Amino acid sequence: MSGIVSYGSYIPKYRIKPDEIARVWGEDADSIRTGINILSKSVPSPDEDVATISVEAARNAVRRGKVNAGDIGAIYVGSESHPYAVKPTATIVASAIGADFSLFSADYEFACKAGTAGMQNVKAMVDSGMIKLGMAIGADTSQGAPGDALEYSASAGGTAMILGKENVIAEINSTLSVTSDTPDFWRREGQPYPTHGERFTGEPAYFRHTINASKMLMERMGTKPSDYTYAVFHQPNGKFPTRAAKTLGFSEQQFKDGLLTPVIGNTYSGSMMTGLSAILDKAAPSDRILAVSFGSGAGSDAFDITVTKNIEKMDRESAPTIKKMLSDVKWLDYAIYAKFKKKIIVGDAVE
């Protein structure tokens, strides 16, 4: 059966706390921490974007899986913050990891689930025999307007998954998606910051899609929450995935390892995939994982995954684990954060 052959993530080193953001805008940091469960978020350096994050994640996946980059037959990069409107990030990733000229590739966009849409595409290509190995990346340097609620959560990071049929460390038993036209969150062409459709954000968007996709997949597989060792969901904040998990009947023991948003913020297309990466860092053979992404607009991709014995042969420390990336951080104040995020205009700097 096809599945995950290797995985790699990248989270920028810089962090900012809600206290620092709240101090500038005269808001209550305690209500942010307790209300949406965000304790800190990652911030990209001025020289980091979705291409650099994708390349670092891709290189970590190639190194960890001892994969020959020339054997990768497809690269899809899902993001809503690609550096170019026209020129695929996938071309930069392909060149940077030394992929072959004979390559399927494209950039995807479906808000926060574009990376998992790439995983589904790559799985289908592997299953059909079109390619031997394929890489799907979910990465973002997400945007939140100064003073907007999103500023507390919109962060940066990404994860690359290499899928194939040989040396699979985690089989993808099944996957399905749900889609509807829901105006919960969007960003128009050329606009620097997104708009959220307020009351559409929770029930009609995140919960309807995430919970239904999870239920439909469990129904298809004949499983119940207690059959899974781990569950991981898209994490726009710390509160939504916790509520979705509890509504479905998962315990904290099952979802705590994949829940990263409280410490790194919402990495958008990288969110669920990076949570899955954290789970794979510690998973054991036979562990079963329910992984469900969500993208505004809206839709969810659900995956039923079983870890195989091959994971014991993999040197998971050969690339940075999520735990390592969470421990090696540098804290920013709002002034440096504003400089890094280009909220300060630097003269006539060409950049």
Place this chain on the structure above:
Amino acid sequence: MGKLSAVWRETNHRYRLVAHQCGNCKKMYFPPRDICPDCHRESIGKMKEKQLSGNGRIESFTIVHDAPSAFARQRPYVLALVKLDEGPILTAQIVDSDFSELEAGKKVRAVFRKIREDGKGGIIQYGYKFVLE
């Protein structure tokens, strides 16, 4: 357009640290050279591509305060001479580090970063920088 061609030509060595090794004396050159300056004509046709590990040590470094406009947002930043494990010494930025952490001899590794943007509508140049190991 000449600059764009140069960016494109240099992709292999800027993205993946691809060096040239002289097939005659085995010396490694980065940036790549078509002819070995020691072996001259004896190296013609013998320069082979070799991918460098990206691991090295700081030889020396300086802190740039008066930066070119393309680097204004990163000011102040660190520019270092890095001696790679395979031999070549190259000039590059050290990023994500406090200045107090830097010392000659410390281990560094290459990372993939944005080098500069050619204006708001121009090409984005990517390449290597280094972080402390």
